[in-house]
Amino acid sequence: MHVMVLGAGLSGVTTAWYLQQAGFRVSVVDRQPEAARETSFANGGQISISHPEPWANPGAPGLILRWLGRDDAPLKFRPTRDPAQWLWGARFLIECLPARAHRNTRAIAALATWSGRQLRALRARLDLDYDQLESGILHLFYSAAEFADAPARARALAAFGIEAQVCSRDACLAIEPALAAQSAALAGGLYAPQDESGDACRFSRALAEHVAEQGAQMHWSSAIERLTVGDDGGVTGVEVRTPAGELRTLQADACVLCLGSYGPRLAAALGERLPIYPVKGYSITAPVLDPARAPSVSLTDESRRIVCSRLGDRLRIAGTAELNGFDTVVRPERIAGILEWAQSRFPGAIDSGRAEHWAGLRPATPGNVPLIGRSRTRGLWLNTGHGTLGWTLACGSAAALAELMCGRRPAVDFPFLDGG
Ligand SMILES: Cc1cc2nc3c(=O)[nH]c(=O)nc-3n(C[C@H](O)[C@H](O)[C@H](O)COP(=O)(O)OP(=O)(O)OC[C@H]3O[C@@H](n4cnc5c(N)ncnc54)[C@H](O)[C@@H]3O)c2cc1C
Known part of the structure; x- marks a missing residue:
């Protein structure tokens, strides 16, 4: 056939x-x-089994309202005349209902866990070189209120068979020493050792x-x-x-x-x-200037909704979500937010002047399933x-x-x- x-x-x-x-x-x-x-081409690089929760969850409508009008909003709705955009938006709101969000999270968690096993089996069979790192993902919380939810999140992940360890600030620094440069505001983290990173392209x-x-x-x-x-x-x-x-x-x-x-x-x-509707996101990929200052463990900044992966001698930093039709223009103000994150969290780590800027369209269903x-x-x-x-x-x-x-x-x- x-x-x-x-x-x-x-x-x-x-x-x-x-x-x-x-x-x-x-x-x-x-x-x-x-x-x-x-x-x-240039996504965040994360094999993030520990992040099965979809954007459509009970807390999302409130956050979207809070972020309305902000240029650096992690999730931004730019209305177009396309009825498909409005229909998708309405369905997204329905998927935020607690029962729906839980069902979607469970389905994604099961598939992600299975997918991790398939990826490891594939690697055992083929000699693939894609700047992969099997050093887990460290989720970072820069507010005490957000970090307070970390134990509940670890328990919820454990119910799906996904390991995640709640980490104090010191434990985060032990896992990723490059965080020490700007750690004063760090409340704590959640470390998922089975996660990975690598260059999808x-x-x-x-x-x-x-x-x-x-x-x-x-x-x-x-x-x-x-x-x-x-x-x-x-x-x-x-x-x-x-x-x-x-x-x-x-x-x-x-x-x-x-x-x-x-x-x-x-x-x-x-x-x-x-x-399925496009949800636009951005990334930068920059040469590492000082390997000791650049993180090598893949990171998710839960407070800013930004992810970061070390790809050999490059650092990939990605984030933001815009419901904006099929437009793939790279907007400087969105890139500026990502660059600012890199420079403030990891000063001197990358050569920002030589960073490649990119935007891509995530093919998203309302519940991310x-x-x-x-x-x-x-x-x-x-x-x-x-x-x-x-x-x-x-x-x-x-x-x-x-x-x-x-x-x-x-x-x-x-x-x-x-x-x-
Ligand atoms: C900023 C950003 C960060 C992300 N970070 C992560 C991450 O860290 N971890 C993660 O798991 N996921 C991440 N994602 C999501 C992930 O990158 C996407 O879900 C994934 O790349 C989608 O792959 P795809 O094959 O479905 O689509 P695509 O990669 O877009 O492939 C579709 C293909 O179809 C082709 N095509 C389209 N139309 C036609 C046509 N008419 N004729 C012929 N060919 C056509 C295109 O050329 C393209 O090659 C991220 C996405 C973005 C935007």
């Missing part, structure tokens, strides 16, 4: 790999000339090479214009536009949609209503909508999809789609 994977970001490349391992003949289609040129490109070596046909620079459908209404492939402007039809027995924020537009032509499984349209499968956790969930989601396409139920408690 020939399966065509649509999109070569984290979701698409991992899907292609796990489908090959399950015995499918695979091809990959992407409008870019190589893998991971869009959202998977390098990982995707290295895995894409293995996928190609194993015989997959890679259709680069091929922009999908539409999904093609047979007389029985089932998907038969795609129509792509080549760089020369020609239209070509590519056929397959089944397709997997991994097109990030752009998937819903193509799927809508088949009557599929996918609740990805869409994995069979769509309503015959021959169309989904592995998309991973929102804030596409790197964390990549291997597990793809391995699960391969199981589902083989007719097996993956060994993870998650609401997979079954075409209903």
